[in-house]
Amino acid sequence: xxxxxxxxxxxxxxxxxxxxxxxxxxxxxxxxxxxxxxxxxxxxxxxxxxxxxxxxxxxxxxxxxxxxxxxxxxxxxxxxxxxxxxxxxxxxxxxxxxxxxxxxxxxxxxxxxxxxxxxxxxxxxxxxxxxxxxxxxxxxxxxxxxxxxxxxxxxxxxxxxxxxxxxxxxxxxxxxxxxxxxxxxxxxxxxxxxxxxxxxxxxxxxxxxxxxxxxxxxxxxxxxxxxxxxxxxxxxxxxxxxxxxxxxxxxxxxxxxxxxxxxxxxxxxxxxxxxxxxxxxxxxxxxxxxxxxxxxxxxxxxxxxxxxxxxxxxxxxxxxxxxxxxxx
Ligand code: AMP
Ligand code: MN
Numbered sequence: 648x649x650x651x652x653x654x655x656x657x658x659x660x661x662x663x664x665x666x667x668x669x670x671x672x673x674x675x676x677x678x679x680x681x682x683x684x685x686x687x688x689x690x691x692x693x694x695x696x697x698x699x700x701x702x703x704x705x706x707x708x709x710x711x712x713x714x715x716x717x718x719x720x721x722x723x724x725x726x727x728x729x730x731x732x733x734x735x736x737x738x739x740x741x742x743x744x745x746x747x748x749x750x751x752x753x754x755x756x757x758x759x760x761x762x763x764x765x766x767x768x769x770x771x772x773x774x775x776x777x778x779x780x781x782x783x784x785x786x787x788x789x790x791x792x793x794x795x796x797x798x799x800x801x802x803x804x805x806x807x808x809x810x811x812x813x814x815x816x817x818x819x820x821x822x823x824x825x826x827x828x829x830x831x832x833x834x835x836x837x838x839x840x841x842x843x844x845x846x847x848x849x850x851x852x853x854x855x856x857x858x859x860x861x862x863x864x865x866x867x868x869x870x871x872x873x874x875x876x877x878x879x880x881x882x883x884x885x886x887x888x889x890x891x892x893x894x895x896x897x898x899x900x901x902x903x904x905x906x907x908x909x910x911x912x913x914x915x916x917x918x919x920x921x922x923x924x925x926x927x928x929x930x931x932x933x934x935x936x937x938x939x940x941x942x943x944x945x946x947x948x949x950x951x952x953x954x955x956x957x958x959x960x961x962x963x964x965x966x967x968x969x970x971x972x973x974x975x
């Protein structure tokens with residue numbers, strides 16, 4: 648297996664000889680996904696490369712500030728414009744499996760000859776030509792190391808997006824994936840000018856009325872099982888829009904279940920269509936939800952994982968509860 652320095656050298660060698668670079672992230676992109684994409688994208692543009700970035704439906708409400716830094720297209724926009732384009736290099740970030748880019752971007756990915764994956768999910772099956780997979784708090788940590796090692800210019804904007812990525816994937820430096828290295832990198836990013844209170848305000852302390860009403864609704868759907876050690880919530884599109892919220896507002900809903908003191912496993916079942924649902928899983932102490940999700944074709948980390956299942960909410964809830972109870 649190659650060591651980190653060899654991987655960074657290999658990736659930067661590929662970047663050097665590429666003129667056109669496509670950077671892709673996962674469906675329902677989060678702060679780490681946007682942060683890693685934007686930081687790499689800005690650096691490659693600075694180096695004179697032609698760069699396109701795409702993930703999900705593009706930038707979401709909390710990450711609007713990134714719009715001033717770099718363009719991040721939706722999967723649909725990218726597909727419409729570039730479905731027949733051969734890029735010199737495609738890089739996926741924060742993307743635990745190829746299909747996680749979504750069906751449209753997967754088609755674009757599949758036609759590219761040279762691919763790199765930079766990811767922090769150890770369940771990643773290494774689907775690219777070069778795979779830098781390391782068990783770290785966030786992909787943004789890896790991108791930071793890549794930029795430092797390759798002598799990149801770390802601007803205030805770069806520091807902001809990477810800090811945002813680390814901050815969101817660590818739950819503001821509180822999850823167990825937060826290491827001393829995470830704090831060291833965060834401190835370096837502050838030295839590079841990361842505007843921490845601006846980021847907290849944008850990402851954590853700002854919520855639409857619709858998103859607020861959705862929190863109330865999701866809590867209302869919550870059921871507790873097994874001495875209140877398992878909590879399950881579910882939301883459908885009708886409910887999301889009925890509250891005046893957007894699908895992206897589901898990002899942190901699961902924490903309202905996870906944070907209940909008695910709960911070890913929290914589950915959020917979210918509609919993709921009436922017969923297909925995304926399941927988010929969180930555990931607190933001992934349950935390994937990455938393994939759990941892997942049994943259902945998904946993946947993630949020990950304490951935060953997910954999968955997508957076919958079936959109605961009721962069917963999926965039954966199936967998930969049966970398995971979750973084995974871990975309790
Ligand atoms: P989420 O519940 O979407 O916040 O995801 C929790 C963690 O699990 C994140 O690190 C995701 O990248 C990962 N994850 C979610 N869904 C999947 C999936 N279908 N396959 C692999 N990893 C996933
Ligand atoms: Mn991540």
